Amino acid sequence: MNNLLKFSLGIFLSLGVAWLAFVVGARAQFGDLTPSSETLDEFGNIPSDSDLYPLPVSGLAEQGSKEYLALGCMTCHTQQVRMVEAGFDVERGWGQRPSVARDYIHQKHVLLGNTRIGPDLANVGLRQPDLEWLHKHLFEPQSVVPQSLCPPSPFLYEQVDQASGKTFTVVNDKNESRFIVPSIRAKRLVSYLKSLHQNYELPEMAFVVNEEENIEKNAELLNLPASDVNQSSLPSWLEKQIASGKEIYMKAAPGGGLCFTCHQPSGEGLAGQFPPLAGSDWVLGDKERLIKISIYGLMGEIEVNGEKYNNVMAPPGIPPGSLTNQQIADVLTYIRNDWGNSASAVTSLEVSTVRNKIKGRAPMQMWTAAELSAVDE
Amino acid sequence: MKQNSEQIIDKSLKLTVCFFVASAGLWLLAAALLAYISAAKLTDPFFLSSFEFLSYGKVKIAQANAFVYGWGGNSIFAVTLWVVARLSQAEARGKVIVLFAGFIWNLAITFGLLGILDGHMTPHEMLEMPAEIWPALFISYSIIAFFIIVTHRSRRNSNTIAPQWFLLSSLLWFPMLFLIAWNGLEINPARGTVQSVLSMWFGQSLIWLWLTPVALGAAYYIIPAILGRAIDKYYLAVFGFWCIALLAPWSVVHHLEGGPVPMWIPAIGTVMSIAMIFPIAVASTNFHSTAFLDISKVWNSLPLRFVIFGTLSYTASSYIGVIFSLPAVAKITQFSIINDFHFNQRVYGFFSMIIFGMVYHILPKITGNEIAKGAKSFHFWTSAFGVLILLLAYLIGGLTHGVLAQQPSLNWASSVISSILPYFQITELAFVVLGFSQLVFVVNVWKAIIPNPFAFFTNDDDATNSEVSA
Amino acid sequence: MTKDTTNNHQPSSMSDHDMVEIHSKLNIEKHPPTKGFLVAPLVFVFVFGCLIFVCSIQLAHSTNQFQLHPPTDIVVLTEEEKETARLDRKVASGKKVFGLRCASCHQANGLGIQGQYPPLAGSKWVTSDPALISKIILKGLKGEIIVKGEVYGASAAVNMAAVPITDREIANVTTYVRTAWGNAASEITENEVSLFRAESEDQVEQWTGTQLVDMFPSVFSN
Incomplete structure (x- = not known):
């Protein structure tokens, strides 16, 4: 205790042991996972001709992940479906199966998040495939989910006076319509959100609910808006x-x-x-x-x-x-x-x-x- | 002779400690403003929504960083410099270089926060400031730590006591943690969820191994210093210290329960969190059995009142933390706003309260200027009130949030989130109260450092320094 | 000593020098002499012991043996069960191939579309000789055929040559259709399929129905 050198050594060792486990150990155990097919063949190998999951995401979506990070979305949104015994994420319709480590191997920055003021986004691309809905939500979340606490991001859109083929129409609670044109940043972000889905099985994790059940659940929970605003015209x-x-x-x-x-x-x-x-x-x-x-x-x-x-x-x-x-x-x-x-x-x-x-x-x-x-x- | 030497030491520290305390105060105000904005944005999503740099996520993260690195970092330097020099009975070394390093530290945080608001944050917990400024943080920290250790090496009595262990260990842990995170996240980045494990380990360890030991060390110092009696059951302190050193780095990863990582990681975290009962019990026994021997004196001494509020809060929050790490409870509260409760409890209710007490203890000795009793008292009561309602709102709100989120049939936005909206409104109120309280604190501090403020209305930090040295 | 008001009427505060001295001594002497034994250390030792016990039990139960993947029920399989599991995996993989490549015509229920695409369920073209179905998939089929008493092929043809398919895929998908929808024919292995591929190497065009009936007289004899 009185010898500074010995004291420092103790301090270093106490942290070093935990470092060995959580950093070195974790890295050795799952730091170099590779993509895998959904199921292994009868010999326990990856069939040579099957798709390997997770699929790589598009370039636009990858740029979108940077926008997601820069806006601080992960302060309120997680991207992980917990194990069935650890929570009710699957029951809530947030995924067909719990997330596993392999789902994240392509991501440069893993944005798991730790607070859910907004819903989990691990499968938002499946749950909400409607482009228009996503754009409206980014521009003004309250126009599609009235009670949402999500802050609007009007700075990602250009507002124009006239509706056209390129615009989306956003109606607020005072029934005023605004016509918005998404910027490239908004398009990136939406492309990223659409790319978020864990809709494949992996050898270590099979679906817990099937697709129909999942769609049913989400239709109930999200009370999907009629997706045909421009069709009515x-x-x-x-x-x-x-x-x-x-x-x-x-x-x-x-x-x-x-x-x-x-x-x-x-x-x-x-x-x-x-x-x-x-x-x-x-x-x-x-x-x-x-x-x-x-x-x-x-x-x-x-x-x-x-x-x-x-x-x-x-x-x-x-x-x-x-x-x-x-x-x-x-x-x-x-x-x-x-x-x-x-x-x-x-x-x-x-x-x-x-x-x-x-x-x-x-x-x-x-x-x-x-x-x-x-x-x- | 003794008093003389204490005054000489104080004089050698005047410049640096005043600089750190003054800049810590400014960061505290910045954090208070950001905290209010983020709380207000939760109650009204349209509040300031057209400014991209003030989007909720950015402000919230900038607030945490300003609070931990700006206020926490600067006040840690001030307290550690002073307590280590005093206990070593030695004059502080390298004050110009320390001052320069402190200047770099603050400059780096300024750029870091601007970077966050400008959209360059990293996704790593408590390390969101852009990676470009990490070297500046690391180097300036190491310089300051080096000179504090040099001061410690020149101590008169070769024996060391509890405050010194805690303060020095925090000095050593921070750069280690920082290097590990830097290497694992930027230089040689890990793939997949290993990244999340590392970033969570760093973010939580930072609170446990950097802020917590400083506050505990300060409490171990100030309680006997003001009460005039030795720590009761002091022989337990060494045991408590090594328990924290061995258990805390393991206990912090239980937030990944059920997540996409191997099960042993959260499992070990949970078990070690439960084991943390032990060091917590040691520290609170030491503090409280000493303080309650002479409770009227604690009540009458404002610095000590702050410190005992902090230690009581430490005990309570740590036990609550243990309960919330039990798997059955963690399942409910895992992703709820209970996380805000833990953060504010530890950083505000515990760390900051003890630091407030320390600053009120140190400043009059260093500057020779008194702080008005009424102002100090106002600060105490508003802080105590603000912290209590803030924490209660987060605690009850977090439980509500967690319980409702566990009911899959409830619609997320219209049932779950709207039921916790009232608690967000309470936190907004609490941040207003705390903002006023912190404003009073900063005015107190600056008045002690610069008794005649009107001559120095122009430049903040530089003006302080030139005045102090003059 | 200081001008702090709080300390002015609290003259008994401790100087730093004294603090180091006193506490250093305390660390050596532990505590002032007392009568009897001290309760506090005993309590701590007891609580600590209990904690270690509870923690190790918790650890043993919740770490999943430090495995990477989430737990699956570990069962020791007999040879027979292993065989069943292997077959299940093979059929599941075949089902996937079927869904991607075949179901658009023959339908997911294997019933085909009347008059247009022949049924696979209950069809002896599927359930009889392994070589028959494998060779159809390898080379395709054209011209009229009779399946379950109805004539098909006036309007449709299977042309597999356009789409490369591996032996293993064929083995899996044939095994699937031979066991699904009430069919109960034998498994087809990858080796068998490669044998059939070698046998039908000379066939350039799609098979015709009559050609196949000639090749497999035993199937169509009755």
């Missing part, structure tokens, strides 16, 4: 066509295309498997090509928004049990006008014109990308 015939198209999109044959099983209800497809429809250059582009695919299907390698996909799309337009010209027109109009897409409607006349043009084609002969581009020219 559409002419009624178009609205009708979109509604019918949505039904076909979600329905099995007969009378439906079962599109959502591959392209997902969100229209986002699946990374590396099925191309997205939302924001897709194929969907928003040439109508004729779109109609052709809807009649005969598509196979082989294609490139959508710069990403390569290689799969088979069964044709919904070949009899029997196939879609009629009107149904194809409806479903195409729908996919061109949901998930933030906005493009002209497709009429049944257009579909029948194309159908006549390619009459001679053998049934079940799916298009290939090469064929389609050759026809274009």
Whole structure:
């Protein structure tokens, strides 16, 4: 005690032992986890051809995480779903399963947080996939969640006088409408929030609740707003066509295309498997090509928004049990006008014109990308 | 002869201690303002919402940093410098260099806080200031610590006593912790949730191994000094000290209970938190059995009243902390605003109250200027009242928050959060009271340092120094 | 000594010199001589002992043996159970492949779409010879076939050549369809599939229905 050297040594050792455990030990134990497939194969190895989770996030989302950090969001929001025995996070619908260490390995800064004045955000990308909702919430949280204590961030948006295709309309409690255009920072942040999801299983942690239950829970808890503010301004015939198209999109044959099983209800497809429809250059582009695919299907390698996909799309337009010209027109109009897409409607006349043009084609002969581009020219 | 030497020591410390106390006071005011803004933003989200640099997250974090590094750091330097020099019976060394280092320290914190408000914070608990200023913090701290240790080495009596152990250990622990965190988070960053473990370990250890020992050391010094009697059951103190040294660094990670880390990390944290009962019992036995031998004297001496408020608060908060670390309770309160309760309890109710007492004890001796009794008394009562309602609001609010959050059927915003809104309003009120209280404290301090303030209305810190040295 | 008002009427305060002296001495002498024994240290020792006991029990129960991953119920499996578990994993993996690659036509319930896509549930094309289904997946199928008494293939064809698929995926997905929806056929292994792949190397086009009926007479004999 009286010898300064011995005293210092004691002080160093007392901290050093804890350091060995919590820093050196923890690092050795889980400092270099690698991505893994959802399940291991029958020999306990990662199957060579499966996707590895967690998937890396996009560049925009990564920039968004810096905005999230800079604004201090983690003061009130956690990003961890606790073990079932440690809390009721899963029951609350904040995740399909508890978070594990492997979920965070791609993150430069891990933003676990320790206080929940706002809800947990570990799965916010699944819970709240609506772009418009997220932007409105960032601009003025109280416009979508009236009791929210979250501070508004108007500085991320530009307010304009006129509504247009680029604006979102925010209505406050005094029923005044404001039209906002998101800045690049807001877009980054929203992209980051959408990238937050732990919607995959890992060998060490399986889902605790299944997807339907989870969606149900969230629909109840979030009292989702009607997501069709700009649709109400559409002419009624178009609205009708979109509604019918949505039904076909979600329905099995007969009378439906079962599109959502591959392209997902969100229209986002699946990374590396099925191309997205939302924001897709194929969907928003040439109508004729779109109609052709809807009649005969598509196979082989294609490139959508710069990403390569290689799969088979069964044709919904070949009899029997196939879609009629009107149904194809409806479903195409729908996919061109949901998930933030906005493009002209497709009429049944257009579909029948194309159908006549390619009459001679053998049934079940799916298009290939090469064929389609050759026809274009 | 003895009195003479004490006066010589005080004189050698006048410049540096006054500088640190004065700047600590300014940081305290800055923290009070930020605390009020963040509390007000919780009750009215639209309050100042158009200013990006005042968004809630930034202000809240800037407040914690201003409080711990600005007020805490500066007052730690002042108290440690003075107590170590006095107990060593030796004049302080290297005062110009210490002053310079102190200036760097404050400059670094200023830039750090501006960095946080400008959106350059790091995600590491209690280390949110941008990494660019970490070297400045580390170097200036090491310089000051080095000269305090040099002073300690030249002590007259080679035996050391409890206040010296606590103060010196905190001097050594801070740079160690800082280096570990710096290496593990920036130089050679860990991947995944190892980062979270390290950052939480640092953030919580900082409170336990840096602020707490200083306050305990100060209490071990001031209680016998004013009461004129030795610490009761003093033979336990050495045991209590090593218990803190061995247990505290292990006890701080229980906040990760149920999180995405291996289970042994929070489990060890929980167990060690329970074991912390022991050093807590030792310290409170020492303090309180000494103080209650002569309670009227404690009551009449304002510095001691502050200190005993702090030690009582330490005992209470630590026991509450032990209870809240039990797995069954932690499950409920884990992510609730009970975290604010723990932080404010430890940093405000315990650390700051003891430091207030120490400053009121030190300043008159150093400057020779009295502080008006009424003003001191006003400060005590407003502080005590403010701290109590603040902590009660966070405690009850935190429990409500936790219990409601455990009911999955309740809507988050409209049921859970709106039920704790009244407690946020109480904390806003408490921060107003505390703000006034701290304003009085700072006026007291500055009046003691500069009895004629009107000559020095222009420049804060530099003006102080030139006046003091003049 | 000082001008502090609080200390002016408290003349008994302790100087620093005395403080060091007195407390240093206390550390050596422990306490002033007393009669009998001291209660306090005994209480501390007792409480400390209890604490260590409680803590070690808590530690033993809650650290999960210092494992990285959250606990799963550890059961010692017999060979038979291990085999079941392996098969379960294989079928689960096959189900995933099916959902991604097959379900859009044959439907998740394996019933296909009447007149367009043949059913897999209860179909002997699926449940009979392992080589049959594996080879269809390897090379595809075109032309008319009869499944469960109905004619298919007028309008549809499976063209697997467009989509690369590994032997293991084929083994898993065939094992899945051969055991799902009431089917109860044998497992197909990866080795078998690679054998079938080698056998059907010469086939360039998709198989036709008649070709397959000729190849597997035992399946279609009745």
